[in-house]
Every structure is written in C-alpha cells, then in structure tokens.
Amino acid sequence: MSNPGPGSGGGGGSGGGGGGHRRAVWIPIWAALITAVGAVLAATLPPMLRHDPAASHTPTVPGVTTSRPRTTAPGPGPKSKPPEHPTSTAPQPADDDSPDDPGLSTAEQDLAARVTGGDLSGCYHAAPGSYASVAVNCTSAGGPERDPLILSFDDADGLREWVIGTRSQFTVSETGTCETYKNYSDLWNHDGVQTGNVSCYWTDSVYRIAWSFDDQLVAVVAEDPDASALVTWWKTTPVEL
Numbered sequence: 001m002s003n004p005g006p007g008s009g010g011g012g013g014s015g016g017g018g019g020g021h022r023r024a025v026w027i028p029i030w031a032a033l034i035t036a037v038g039a040v041l042a043a044t045l046p047p048m049l050r051h052d053p054a055a056s057h058t059p060t061v062p063g064v065t066t067s068r069p070r071t072t073a074p075g076p077g078p079k080s081k082p083p084e085h086p087t088s089t090a091p092q093p094a095d096d097d098s099p100d101d102p103g104l105s106t107a108e109q110d111l112a113a114r115v116t117g118g119d120l121s122g123c124y125h126a127a128p129g130s131y132a133s134v135a136v137n138c139t140s141a142g143g144p145e146r147d148p149l150i151l152s153f154d155d156a157d158g159l160r161e162w163v164i165g166t167r168s169q170f171t172v173s174e175t176g177t178c179e180t181y182k183n184y185s186d187l188w189n190h191d192g193v194q195t196g197n198v199s200c201y202w203t204d205s206v207y208r209i210a211w212s213f214d215d216q217l218v219a220v221v222a223e224d225p226d227a228s229a230l231v232t233w234w235k236t237t238p239v240e241l
Helices: 006-044 106-115 156-167 227-235
Strands: 120-125 134-140 149-152 184-190 193-203 206-213 218-224
Touching: 106 120, 106 134, 106 149, 106 218, 156 193, 156 206, 156 218, 206 227, 218 227
Parallel strands: none
Antiparallel strands: 120 134, 134 149, 149 218, 184 193, 193 206, 206 218
C-alpha cells in the first residue's frame, strides 16, 4: 500500500482555509445587526426602562426637599397689662384756657381749680378709674406732650389702693431711681417734707411718673417717651396744691 503524496496534504489544507474565511465574513455582519437592533430598542423603550448612568449616581437624602420652605410672618408679641390710669391723648377743648369748662361737673371744676395755675391749664373730663372719685386731664405748658391726669380720692384708703395698683403694673429695678430712668417706687419729698408716694416706670415705650399728695388725697400721672425731659419737668413740682 502506497503513502499519500504531498499533493493530498496540500488539498486538505486548502479546504480548511476556505471554512475560516467564511466565518470571518459573517462576524462583522452579526455585529452590525446587533448594533442596529440595540439602537431600535433604545429608541422605542419607555424612558423609565432606559439606563441613565448619571442618574444611578445621584445621591438621595431622606427628609430633604428642594422646594422653598413656607414662611410665616411672626405674630404680635404679648401685650402688657393695660395701666389703671393711662394719661389722655385727647385734645384740649378749643379756645378754653380756664378750668370752667361747661362740660365739667361741679366736682371736676373744683379739682381743676385746685391744680390750675403755673404749668397746668385747660382741664377737661377724664375717667377716674377704679379707685378715684374724680379725674381731669390738664394741658401742660412746658411738660409732657401727653396731657397729665389729675385724680382726686374720697379717702386715704382709696388713694392707698391706687398706689398699690400702680405698683402692680411693673417690676421695681434692683438699682436706680426716677432720675436714672429705672423702674422705681418709694416715698417722695417736696421741700424736705414727705409728700406721698412716687412710681416711675416704662410702659408701652413711654416713661410714666405717678405721684401722690397724701394729705390732699390727690395724685398725678404724667408720661412721655423722653424720660429725661419728663423727670426734669416733674422735679420742678409742676402741680402745687
């Protein structure tokens, strides 16, 4: 039996080379088809099924919102307790410089006559409040911009209750006096003689001085945003009884 010649081996090699060539031709065709199908799917899939690499790396912080927080205007602050006897801002009766205003009662005219003279004039009706029996407001020539309030009491008990009620309107400062514009309450003297009680305190952005003439059963309340001017006026004893 004879061995195959060199020509047979060459023929087998030639057949194997033809199969490899056919495979090489189909590879780029399949790659092109896969790429085309992928492009079609990417265009037709809903957005929620598409893969977004950037979105997968976006951090999520619980409880944090990007919307602007709702703002609420602050409500009014707590109101201070209304004073027992605020001074009046009512205008003085027109063209009337005497206490004999026909609108005054006999008791109001008597009280106005007692305090009119010097700095006060043009008194008019005012509410007496809880403790006093009669009250008038009087215009001040050189004193506070709000007309001072004059109160008359029937007896010492009524005046004492008024003093206690006035002191309840504020907390006394640990240091300081009326002259240093602090919240203060104590006895006061006129010409070296103990005259009555005085209370000085801040309320509603004004400084108020309330003082009494115990032997006369009369009290005065005056207030002004300028504490220095008010104290200077008060120390001149604008009300003489």
